[in-house]
Amino acid sequence: DSGVTQTPKHLITATGQRVTLRCSPRSGDLSVYWYQQSLDQGLQFLIQYYNGEERAKGNILERFSAQQFPDLHSELNLSSLELGDSALYFCASSEAGGDTDTQYFGPGTRLTVL
């Protein structure tokens, strides 16, 4: 158990819908990262937050947004869902987001868009 929690574990929804994925980092970690893992694209970095502020952006679509709240939990919002958004979405956290920081991953949320 990494100490990172993600809810829900599974999510099935229809095209065009909007969903919210939630992540609670390990105790004491200030940085949260979101990743998408799909069969055709592999693991892709989406976005990073550090202590409530956006720090880095990766291959995140405009239909997707995220935020980190004062209690450091984070939410990833996916809207206007398409079939291709079906993937495993990981949240990871690290202590300070620095160069030698290790990211610890949550169990993931498996999203299926029908």
Add this chain to the structure above:
Amino acid sequence: AQKITQTQPGMFVQEKEAVTLDCTYDTSDPSYGLFWYKQPSSGEMIFLIYQGSYDQQNATEGRYSLNFQKARKSANLVISASQLGDSAMYFCAMREGYMDSNYQLIWGAGTKLIIKP
């Protein structure tokens, strides 16, 4: 160009044998970190080992060690005395240095390791 290359899509290894999973990387940044993660069939991503570009010694964590050859830009994972529970996907990842505070991990395609009894 691929920044992280894992050339072995799949490997079969006999239980109790040692196994080496290959990873080569490409970066011009002098400061970087290399990570190995394990993903069992259940899906979670488990951190195994870290090697910093300035570390003088190869990293070790229990049965895992990292064969870091900086000049060759390789960071191979060695698992000693493999066990059935080692069957999983293994990912090599890299984080480059302080570029615009971007700490994202860049991932290889992974190697599927199957341990045979």
